[in-house]
Amino acid sequence: MSNSDYLNKQFATRALHVGNEPDKETGAISPPIFQTSTYVQKSPGDHLGYEYSRTHNPTRTRLEQCLASLENARHCIVSATGMSAAHLIMQIIPKGQAVICGDDVYGGTYRLFTTVLQNEFNFIFIDTTKTDETIKLIQKNKPAILWIESPTNPLLKISDIKKLSKCAKDNGVITVVDNTFMSPYFQNPLDLGADISYHSMSKYINGHSDVVAGAIMTNDDRICKDIAYFHNSIGPSQSPFDSWLVLRGVKTLAIRMQKHEENAMIIAEYLESHPQVESVTYPGLRSHPQHEIANEQMSGFGGMITFFIRGGIEASRKFLEAVKIFLLAESLGGVESLVEHPAIMTHASIPKVEREKIGLTDNLIRLSVGIEEVEDLISDLNRAFDAAK
Numbered sequence: 389m390s391n392s393d394y395l396n397k398q399f400a401t402r403a404l405h406v407g408n409e410p411d412k413e414t415g416a417i418s419p420p421i422f423q424t425s426t427y428v429q430k431s432p433g434d435h436l437g438y439e440y441s442r443t444h445n446p447t448r449t450r451l452e453q454c455l456a457s458l459e460n461a462r463h464c465i466v467s468a469t470g471m472s473a474a475h476l477i478m479q480i481i482p483k484g485q486a487v488i489c490g491d492d493v494y495g496g497t498y499r500l501f502t503t504v505l506q507n508e509f510n511f512i513f514i515d516t517t518k519t520d521e522t523i524k525l526i527q528k529n530k531p532a533i534l535w536i537e538s539p540t541n542p543l544l545k546i547s548d549i550k551k552l553s554k555c556a557k558d559n560g561v562i563t564v565v566d567n568t569f570m571s572p573y574f575q576n577p578l579d580l581g582a583d584i585s586y587h588s589m590s591k592y593i594n595g596h597s598d599v600v601a602g603a604i605m606t607n608d609d610r611i612c613k614d615i616a617y618f619h620n621s622i623g624p625s626q627s628p629f630d631s632w633l634v635l636r637g638v639k640t641l642a643i644r645m646q647k648h649e650e651n652a653m654i655i656a657e658y659l660e661s662h663p664q665v666e667s668v669t670y671p672g673l674r675s676h677p678q679h680e681i682a683n684e685q686m687s688g689f690g691g692m693i694t695f696f697i698r699g700g701i702e703a704s705r706k707f708l709e710a711v712k713i714f715l716l717a718e719s720l721g722g723v724e725s726l727v728e729h730p731a732i733m734t735h736a737s738i739p740k741v742e743r744e745k746i747g748l749t750d751n752l753i754r755l756s757v758g759i760e761e762v763e764d765l766i767s768d769l770n771r772a773f774d775a776a777k
């Protein structure tokens with residue numbers, strides 16, 4: 389079967405086969421890594437579609453084909469990191485325009501917008517879970533971009549992608565959804581009306597904590613053309629080897645996401661009933677403030693859990709020093725379970741007053757639940773809670 393034969397198959401089949409056809413020359417089942425910068429031409433301008441690897445590379449093309457199919461998109465452009473992909477997206481709108489952005493976005497996105505691009509655009513931050521207020525703000529400011537992260541990092545706030553994209557579309561606004569936390573397996577923003585789905589593939593899509601990478605998916609030919617132009621001009625191109633690693637990692641996305649979610653649900657319920665826990669945030673819990681919207685727009689609840697431990701910063705520190713299977717590290721979405729402290733680690737670039745304003749307090753702990761045996765994870769957490777007493 390060729391690529392196009394797989395396009396109408398189920399997600400898990402596409403993840404494995406689209407972009408992964410055996411090599412035509414040798415039959416190799418694992419696609420070659422085209423570790424090349426340039427391509428020989430027959431006569432000037434007469435080439436096989438590839439000229440230079442900053443622009444295009446056959447291994448990268450395979451990955452882009454696979455990712456586009458997983459996000460139900462016509463186009464995908466990958467880049468060297470998630471942040472470089474975010475930066476590319478921001479190039480396609482005229483300078484001086486307003487941009488409306490969620491107030492609880494990834495720390496690096498917040499830093500990019502407030503310290504690198506702050507003089508180029510007028511950034512307006514709002515809690516995009518407040519649908520009516522956000523709609524009013526869109527109508528009033530007519531921004532060039534509406535930037536939604538759903539669920540957010542680390543508070544797992546969920547915005548109504550369908551309603552917000554509809555309003556954005558009516559007002560000529562490009563909607564970008566950072567879909568990193570759900571991966572294309574649990575959420576497809578383009579199907580909900582967004583113009584761009586954006587991923588840090590360093591997380592679930594690659595899933596093995598051994599690559600940093602970003603991806604932009606869209607059905608809009610114009611947006612794709614513009615992003616490709618800036619990608620080629622600025623040059624945050626992903627290496628052929630990293631493209632190959634992600635192409636390998638993404639093969640198991642479906643089965644990994646299922647296990648991440650299964651484990652996370654059990655752990656979220658365990659935490660909710662634990663006396664040393666003040667509260668738990670997980671989209672799959674009924675207690676989650678946007679559980680209903682989560683149910684509507686996502687086909688699962690993912691592997692990220694945020695909880696507030698009793699005993700403040702001291703208890704947090706003891707807990708984080710005591711875990712053994714949960715590794716204390718930034719990042720998320722890999723097969724191994726990770727734990728981190730946003731206020732000290734990933735979100736330190738947000739000033740303390742701003743952090744506390746949005747509920748990012750010093751007793752907040754974030755778990756990226758991996759695919760280990762869940763009993764082992766729970767006994768690890770038990771030990772850490774004992775140490776934090």
Ligand SMILES: *Cc1c(COP(=O)(O)O)cnc(C)c1O
Binds near residue numbers: 469470600601602
């Ligand atoms: C990690 C992350 C990013 C940034 O991606 P990098 O690959 O680290 O550059 C953006 N958004 C979210 C939600 C993330 O978790």
